[in-house]
Amino acid sequence: MSMIKDSAKNDPYLWERGSQIVSIGAYCLMPNHFHLLVTEKESGGISKFIQKLSTAYVMYHNIKYERTGGLFEGKFKSEHLGTDQYLKYIFSYIHLNPLKLIQKDWKEVGIKNKKASLNYLDNYKYSSYLDFSGIKRKEGAILDKKAYPDYFPSTKNFEREILDWINYKE
Numbered sequence: 213m214s215m216i217k218d219s220a221k222n223d224p225y226l227w228e229r230g231s232q233i234v235s236i237g238a239y240c241l242m243p244n245h246f247h248l249l250v251t252e253k254e255s256g257g258i259s260k261f262i263q264k265l266s267t268a269y270v271m272y273h274n275i276k277y278e279r280t281g282g283l284f285e286g287k288f289k290s291e292h293l294g295t296d297q298y299l300k301y302i303f304s305y306i307h308l309n310p311l312k313l314i315q316k317d318w319k320e321v322g323i324k325n326k327k328a329s330l331n332y333l334d335n336y337k338y339s340s341y342l343d344f345s346g347i348k349r350k351e352g353a354i355l356d357k358k359a360y361p362d363y364f365p366s367t368k369n370f371e372r373e374i375l376d377w378i379n380y381k382e
Contacts, residue, residue: 233257235359238306241338242313247306249299251359262288300363304377307333307341323378330378344370 234257238249252258270283293299311318314332315325323329333341343352346367 232356234261235356236340236354237356237360238303238340238344239354240306240309240340242309247309249303249306249360258290262290296363299360300373303360303363304373307339307344307374308377310336310339310341322380326378330374333374341374 232253234250234252236248236250238247240247250258250261266284266288273283274280293302308318310333311323311329314329315323318324318329333339334345336342337351340352340355342349343355344367
């Protein structure tokens with residue numbers, strides 16, 4: 213039996229997929245919630261995608277932790293991003309969200325330790341931050357950067373935007 217075949221079968225990043233119903237521009241998984249920046253590729257695509265994603269995760273979680281029942285409270289929230297400026301804001305907000313885990317009030321009072329915060333983001337693997345920082349990972353396969361070509365055309369643009377946020381309250 214080939215190890216390559218086995219590893220491809222067991223690695224969800226290598227699975228063949230059907231047609232895309234959304235383009236994923238950014239994501240961040242937090243301990244009790246997640247953020248996604250998605251664009252519909254077909255009518256109703258976002259709702260269908262969230263339903264499939266939520267169902268799959270609940271099934272995985274229930275099997276892994278030998279439990280039954282729902283996992284999420286309430287319905288998912290979505291918002292139409294009407295302007296380019298707001299889209300850039302949300303893009304950065306998603307990638308900076310993990311900073312709440314080390315400094316809950318960073319948005320209100322500013323970042324107290326900028327070096328530690330950047331180091332934390334550089335090591336937080338549950339976000340697309342690393343993929344936009346120029347690090348090649350298999351997780352990056354779920355991103356459709358072509359759907360958002362003008363926002364961060366290079367790693368330098370992305371890093372500059374993140375640093376602007378981090379230095380905001382100086």
